Amino acid sequence: MADREDLPADHGPAGGWGSLRGVREVFGESWPTPGVVQTLLRQNKPVGFMCASCAWPKPATYKPFEFCENGAKATIWESTTARCTPDFWTDHTVTGLRGWSDHALESTGRLTHPLRYEPETDRYVETDWDTALAAIGAGLKALPPDDVVFYSAGHAGLEASYLWALFARLYGTNNLPQSSNMCHETTSVGLKKVIGSPVGTVVWEDLDATDCYFFFGQNPGTNSPRFLHPLKEAKDRGAGIVTFNPVREQGLVSFVDPQNPRAMLTGEETVISDQYHQLKAGSDIAAILGVCKAVIEADDGARSDGRAAVIDWPFIEEHTTGFEEFVAFARGTFWHAITAECGLTEVALRDAARVYMEAERVIGVYGMGLTQQAHGAWNVGMLVNLLLLRGNIGRLGTGCCPVRGHSNVQGQRTVGVAEKAELVPLDRLRALFGFEPPHRDGTHIVDVAQGIIAGRIRATLCLGGNLLRALPETARLEETWQRQDLTVMVSTKLNRSHLFPGRQAWILPCLARSERDVQARGPQTVTVEDSFSMIHGSTGKRTPASPHLRSELAIVAGLAKAATAPNPKVTWDAWVADYRRVRDLIEATYPDDFRGFNDRMNTPGGFWRDNPASRRIWQTDSGRAEFTRPDRLNALGFEDAEGRLRLVTMRSNDQFNTTIYGYSDRFRGIEGTRDVVLMNVGDMAARGLSHGDRVALVSDAGDGVDRRLGGLEVIRFDIPEGTVGSYYPECNVLVPLSLHDRMSKTPGSKAVPVRVVRDDTVA
Template structure:
């Protein structure tokens, strides 16, 4: 067991620490030879796509195309451990509930379908046929198809997602909550309004020629480690890299490339950020608007002095709408408000704006530090405004780059996993498969929880993920799931969601990304789409963890046959026999996938058309739209501070370095210097002193919300950290219960997990008598 310690990490990200961690996780999973062989097939032309993040691959030909956290994901999936029905049924669910999330998943790979047995309070083995029959009977007994909810994780392949959405729509509902609802929904919503496309417009080649990269609310060292390779290359050739982040993150400071013999042997490293601005949590909109204000003021001065203009007037005139109203709004914004709400000085904001002005081409990247706020959509549109000012969309080295998490979360949405489908898509889907798709919008994640909470006897089906742990307002979400008549989870490992079940419950074990998928026509490959719209194949190389595992497409196809029976004209089992047939159907529905099978079999795959990158604007105005947004001064944090006499802090939830989404690989957060403990609270040293406490003290957190409900997370250790005053950070899912279900991004409804008003009080141990 790792000793609980906190110490400053002074080494660069990556390097020997990363390689040591990879080796450690491979040995912990009992697969030294298999693990090394498997890793060498990650992100290769004839191998599998890493089940970790969605950062694109450089060329699909490197012999070393994985990162530390990707290696952890591969090792965890390839583990020698097996979570058999015998192992799981040896304890009651009440007993299993007491185990940590890491211990639950650490039992290993699931091997057989299992059904909850209420009499013994345990899961017992069940046959696939019996499982499909049970699900089909419960679905068909519902009063309405809308009483069923179908969740989707971002790890699902294009082929599985396409079949899944087809089955659910043939069943009769658009209830498709998915992980996008909890992460990058504001990116899609904000960008579609602004430029007509909900995806980034850049490709990896743009990082090779850009003059400046602005990074907002993102920690690539932990969440997208392979991105550090691109940032390192850009830094070495002199590109400016400007980071906006409340915390000092090691991966944004310096990086030692494990593939560089010189850096590894010499102990050298490469600086990443040329400038690092530690703004307040949620202060990005104010900071970016301040940059724009300076640019417009400097441009006005240049115009008065008969000097060259600083904004791209030709681009603005030809390609944008609403500029004049937007300019008036920006120039009227107070510098005082901008400084207070951003947490940056006017000089710092001007410094960032000058870097922007000096760059001929600019890329803007962002992560969930931007998307999980009440004002996320407005912030993203302000970033787009910044790019539009100087024509930084639709040309080399420039454009927006939302960096998504799961390896196919973007592809799932492309395949139609969306609760508000476009009518044109439904028309085409119905024509190709000869049925009438439902038109009524379905539930997103927040609405799904609300529906399950308000109405009993829903059926909840999850294609992957760990819904009970990933979602906000933990106690409320758990109560909602327990209201269900049936909960079903497709999974590779046992997790917390399997313990938070309906009256009936099933676990359906599936193949992992690393495993051979054998169907009637032979071994199959699936396709995935990365953050930059590259679509490529993924082929497993390992024998399945159990002979009883089914692929996700097989689970969907067999469930569709059992549920829809003669109502469906779709040849489900014929499609399943050869995934090329599924891809042909995808091509028939989506014009951008024409000749899908031919194009995807080229090493590296192909790039989906992005019309905004071509300066074709599919918006209502047929142009890119400037959006005016005031710097917010009435957010939950503002209201909470007005209502309290004691200090109110703004808490952001985040991952540790030994974590991917809800999967906990270990108890260490190496880059932040925390070892052996997850219940920690990162806080400025002066704030600790103001509270009359010391680093290492244990505290409780109470969130403050407009609904008046008391939400408390207990026993967190104070860790002094380089973070702005009155700002806090802690890991999720330990702090998810502090996020009210009603607190979400305007328009996009993403939980506001990066801005939670909280109070800090000393923790009093139970039975202490104090």
């Protein structure tokens, strides 16, 4: 790579032939089982199966190919013909595999049998289900409930998730952290505080009616490519799109529709963003404040001249509180302070404000660029401030649109996978199952990591995921993870978390969502919730990768039977036999959200859980939508200093979360490696670096902990001065557990204090 001296910021539009080539490469490596094409044709369609990748909604009126590049990769990746059988461990030890990459580990194929870690040989060995479940149950009974963590990764359906939460509470704990703790917990906490809803307010009808999008810290080209279709449709009808992001993400620059034959033949591109503002990492508060300040000043001028108001005053007076304090803050903040912080000009921010003011209906979209900050809740609050100024919440074509990353991460919270007792109807659980649920709050995932390092957490049970790899402070956790008494992972493939087993460790292989799930009462369907709070049925049809696999729901029930006392109202076997009974329980526990659950679960486009904020019913402390006044102009958890840079952790278009499909990040022109750091030419010059030099990123958190990621190649890139970029999850080693959102504890992975030094460990 070092010889590519003229590397551009991006390599062509999103979609198009590049997307098809990316799918083909994963197909060629995985050699999926026969029938994968038929599986893809059923993906994200009514009575089909719901993609196990992102949580982007599924439309009622669907296209012939209702999957994106990443969704196709996810399905092909899990449909591989490769098998990681017990024989694999004949030639490999756990310690020996620690030098393997994430990609290589998953490329070993689907897990086929339950496995037990054998410390004497440092290998996993085959076991049977009865032995595994009995041993895990005995291990759990020997531990205090508050020392055990029940983690869920966002993949399991609503049925298994509901039983997982019930299992934990019957066992005696609310230690139910979930992957949203690491991404959109800031939404759950911050958005709820200001509009009374922990989730977004937008549905499909709003996308069809809006005439403007404002994007903050979200990358649809890589993380939710099916979003590109409604964006293209919006552009076709003349909508405006304004983007704020440190990196120019190609999905928000231009798009070739792979489902349009003419576009594919001619290369016809749709330009997505009318304005693309590359602000410094962590400075969204300043940028949004600048837009709001311009709107307020325009309203002052309009009313002074006798023209129509710019601000929606009737809405402000009827539905909001805190407006005067926020306006005073905006008026009192000088333009030079705003522009100095975000790195954008006053002209640029006024241009963005002009688009906002000219639009009748605006949707605010955001992702982890806002949530994964030390003051991420203020980021979310500032975006809501902007929307509230012109009444852009609670009417058609408007709203707040956080884009979730995992297929059922939002739904798991809906059915009780939550560490906060106040979020769960404990009285209904008491009435349904005849036990006293624990009332004390459980453990957030950041507290889990700190507890493992300190030795307080003695067991982790993981319903899916690659938790150790996904957490901050990776190096410190790898040293301490194995000190736990018990680790249990429900998995489809081998991953790095398996390589740091506790004193007792078990891998329990489960069905993939696209695979046929047959129980005593016949084939079963599971359900998931998307980012729009729509509930969908998902029915797998493929032959399971191994006859020894069990469904997630069956595994949860088996563990619970082994670890908890018998209860005549808790009928695990009956629930495994017929998932409809579990959906009846979900409806009984959450009647407002799941009325008629079994009858409605296959509704085309899903059925909506409803959202009071979308109807301008504000379930906040004040009963109104709340303007917020941040205490500072950035969301950083540190101050700028000489030589200190703000690291943004990123994903390539060849990965999903910690799953690495390959080594092609074609949008950024990076091929064959992930060991890179993207730098502004000015920052390179200040450090005497050239394109292709080898460097290390070193933590500059000032807490005395040595954190380092070496062997990185410098890539000259279009990124703001003072900001550098590198890949997740590799960079997790640099993120301090103490760097997290002050309200939600979401790790601050989008602005990490680092220094760049020459790497003298690399020849």
